[in-house]
Amino acid sequence: MAVRFWTALFLVFPCLFSISNASAGDADLTYRTCVSGCEISGCVGQECFPQCNSSSNGGPWYIQEPLYLQWKKLGCQGDCRYQCMVNRERERETLGQAPVKYHGKWPFKRVLGIQEPASVAFSVLNLAMHFHGWLSFFITLYYKLPLKQDRTAYYEYVGLWHLYGLLSMNSWFWSAVFHSRDVDLTERLDYSSAVAVLGFSLIVAILRTFDVRVEAARVMVSAPILAFVTTHILYINFYKLDYGWNMIVCVAMGVSQLLLWARWAAVSSHPSNWKLWVVVIAGGLAMLLEIYDFPPYEGYFDAHSIWHAATIPLTILWWSFIRDDAEFRTSSLLKKSKTKAK
Numbered sequence: 001m002a003v004r005f006w007t008a009l010f011l012v013f014p015c016l017f018s019i020s021n022a023s024a025g026d027a028d029l030t031y032r033t034c035v036s037g038c039e040i041s042g043c044v045g046q047e048c049f050p051q052c053n054s055s056s057n058g059g060p061w062y063i064q065e066p067l068y069l070q071w072k073k074l075g076c077q078g079d080c081r082y083q084c085m086v087n088r089e090r091e092r093e094t095l096g097q098a099p100v101k102y103h104g105k106w107p108f109k110r111v112l113g114i115q116e117p118a119s120v121a122f123s124v125l126n127l128a129m130h131f132h133g134w135l136s137f138f139i140t141l142y143y144k145l146p147l148k149q150d151r152t153a154y155y156e157y158v159g160l161w162h163l164y165g166l167l168s169m170n171s172w173f174w175s176a177v178f179h180s181r182d183v184d185l186t187e188r189l190d191y192s193s194a195v196a197v198l199g200f201s202l203i204v205a206i207l208r209t210f211d212v213r214v215e216a217a218r219v220m221v222s223a224p225i226l227a228f229v230t231t232h233i234l235y236i237n238f239y240k241l242d243y244g245w246n247m248i249v250c251v252a253m254g255v256s257q258l259l260l261w262a263r264w265a266a267v268s269s270h271p272s273n274w275k276l277w278v279v280v281i282a283g284g285l286a287m288l289l290e291i292y293d294f295p296p297y298e299g300y301f302d303a304h305s306i307w308h309a310a311t312i313p314l315t316i317l318w319w320s321f322i323r324d325d326a327e328f329r330t331s332s333l334l335k336k337s338k339t340k341a342k
Helices: 005-010 012-016 029-041 067-072 076-094 117-144 158-180 184-209 215-238 243-267 273-291 303-341
Strands: none
Touching: 029 076, 117 158, 117 303, 158 184, 158 303, 184 215, 184 243, 215 243, 243 273, 273 303
8 A cells, every 4th residue: 555544634634724814813802902002012011022123113013023033923923912812811711701713723822932832742743653654664675575686675656655754754844833833934835745745645545546557557647636736736835825725625635535545445355454444434533623623721732733643643553554565565476476486
């Protein structure tokens, strides 16, 4: 097998996760007044931000602000919004009111400047599990299984798996960065890397489930999908980050893979098929965390961060299935070669 089924499930939602500018929190008059006052005075109560006074009379502060502060979102606007949000949520809590979203996000507590510390931590763990899984797959192929005379692996999908591992680690890396600093650049990189993995996963899902081995046929399958995915990534980065269209693209690719792998699981006699079913069912249940969105517990653990946590054990299981598939295919090919030799 050359691609994880649950990529289609777990990477759809980062594609769908958009930042709204019309949430209940930022529409609140008290919050808006606080932010406006902070932008002028540079202070929220006793808390003052020196970077808000860095502008001159030649233009607004958000143009004068240094680029590295804008990227890190530790500038005047980011600090004003955060402190006003914290103060407003304290007031709402004393009134017995539930938390609300601000600019499309729940009121998270920062840790060392990180906006969503739980999601960042779990994204990093996912990246680590993918690296471990990819490395163990590499060791299994080249140090535990028999090799051909030219020292290449018998497993037909080895090249695709290596590329998949790199794309997955890249995707989780940008997920961690995006949840650390939510700015336009990190958002686009997170979305683009998720779309890239989904597109690649769709290609390999077709190749594996239909057992496409001829190189020319693989090119014919891959070319149109690669062209579409590349065009889509260019579109959302350099023309318009259309959340609605991006949602349609991600869902279409995800559902397509869902159907392909479900069909394969139903007809396959793979000895480790149970691992596939566990990942499929658990992945479907994990999606409910994204549907049932709730405020962060103690300011850290919301539904999205818990969903990130749920993918960690599934990543371990899926790479285990990949190794089993490599062993299964290698064993089958060796048996066929021995039969022909007789």
